[in-house]
Amino acid sequence: MGGDNNKRKRSESEGGGEEPPPEKKMEILPSMIKNKEKRSAVHAKLKQQKKLEKRKKAKARDAAEKRALELGEEPPAKKIPKTIENTREVDETICKPDDEELFAGNDADEFSSILKREMNPKILITTCRFHSSRGPEFIKELLSVIPNATYYKRGTYDLKKIVEYANKKDFTSLIVVHTNRREPDALLIIGLPSGPTAHFKLSKLVLRKDIKSLFPQEPNFRGRRVVTFHNQRDFIFFRHHRYIFEEKEAKQIESKGKKTKDANGESGPKGKVIARLQECGPRFTLKLISLQHGTFDTKGGEYEWVHKVLDLTFTNQFILYIGVISFCS
Template sequence: MGKRMHDDDEDAGEKALRKAGQKLPSQIKNKHKRSAEYAKVRAEKIKEKKQRIRARDKAEKQAVELGEAPPARQVPRTIENTREADETVARPDDEELLEDCNEDEFSGHFSREHAPKLLITTSQECSAPTRRFIKELLMVIPNATFYKRGSYELKQIVKYASNRGFTSMFVVNENRKQPNGLLIVALPEGPTAHFKLSSIQLSKKIKGHGRTTSHMPELLLNNFTTRLGHRIGRLFGSVFPQDPQFRGRRAVTFHNQRDFIFFRHHRYIFEEKEIKELAPVTIGVNSDAKSRKGMPKTVKKNAVVARLQECGPRFTLKLQSLQSGTFDSKYGEYEWVHKPDMDTSRRRFFL
């Protein structure tokens, strides 16, 4: 990795020297002299970058003092802001989408007709890492209950959960004694979503993690922009209660980025901290440069600041399929299935 970064710096340095019409460092046979020339080129590039930043900040400051709009900053090109256009991107004023939301399988939950109740189970062979992961899910999600799978088929468990008033069901699958998949079934009518599960990190592995309380958490759904993403977001929302207890300062986040859904669990912390502020400038009739020079530039002040403390666990989901109705792998009708030929571009996203 380090060698690759060094090669990139050398390529950039050679381009700069070639543009200036100077001798290329790659033409120098002595290794130490060649490295010294590359170091000079890198130092010049860093110096020029700092000068550009200072000039930009100065121009913005002058514009603010004159009451004008500051010059627009250049927006860096990223994979997110150069994504391929998608016709299914949902708009806030989409009346058809609002009508679908009022009539879909989750409308009863969001209209507060019933409280969410979750059943969590596993594949037929359950290892210790999977049980530890489920134990932390039970601490994060309110009204969640674990049932041992045994030798029952999934269709039997779905029927059992529906008859006992459960509104959602999680099935944690595993491979080689490690959890690697999550099946979410909305009850009693579906849909059923299958996710690839990866990058699991339990609470005890997170440095400085906080303790989970029994308060209802606040749910945050980020960047679910398409019709499919909107449906997946409502599926996640149907698992958590609609009345968070803000006194507990808990926040559960599902953040979608490039079709990878990152799960995080935090709590807010408010604490009093000493901060520094610019000292007010008082210019009198008898003030001179020497007296102003001795005055303090900053003053210390006590203020209440907020920060986040991660409680855990953290994991990543990748949607594999979305099926209409409850789980039926043989005769079920799929709304969306991820296929390898769909990954034709790095800038094509579905959620």
């Protein structure tokens, strides 16, 4: 037994045993190179290689489609690029368009009459008792954004009295702009006649005059503007844009001294119509602080939820309501 072990050890030492696995070459990344010039050169080389591979794959794909068309076969299926939307995991809590429970809940919603277009929104906008110079400027721009809105000075009236007055005048919503240290910092939106009441924190306000633009400040927005309420991470980002159409001359391609011609046999540059957005303002950010059942009542009011116990269902519900009183024309 000892002799067999010695023979086995001798044969392994002479190369008769198993060969060790080959070592893998370590890939050198541009970020691992300390020298700036060498790092830039390696990065440019890798970028060029990726570009050539992409072009090679595109040519092979076009050739396969052309070959399939010549043979009367179906071209190969196009690969769908991976995006955030098609790779998102299915969430069972997301409501679907054909959800019967969702439509049944809409009938009992506080804004069902507006969502069903049984009544037109009528908005009353006012301020807190002590407002600053930027408060009226902000309200003036809100009046240009929200249709069928009216501004009333607060004066010394109590907010409950204003709610009663708004109900008598058939207003559907009351918006109170609160200011602090000469800056609007909150919005109180009260649904009439029976609530709910939402308290939003307002931040990062930029008025229209502060947004630099090459266009006049009083353009004709008829049919050319859009108001956006974007909900992301419990914040509502408000943006006001107008879209414009421009016609640009397309570059004329010439091959071997011959000018290209269009379908009518005429040569010359072709116009290309493009659309782009121009921000008009105001611009601000909202964060929902509380949602109160019924109209405004600080003492005996019932809160459906408050800050740090946020339910996105109510946020999305109020965004939908705000989207109804705004417009996209």
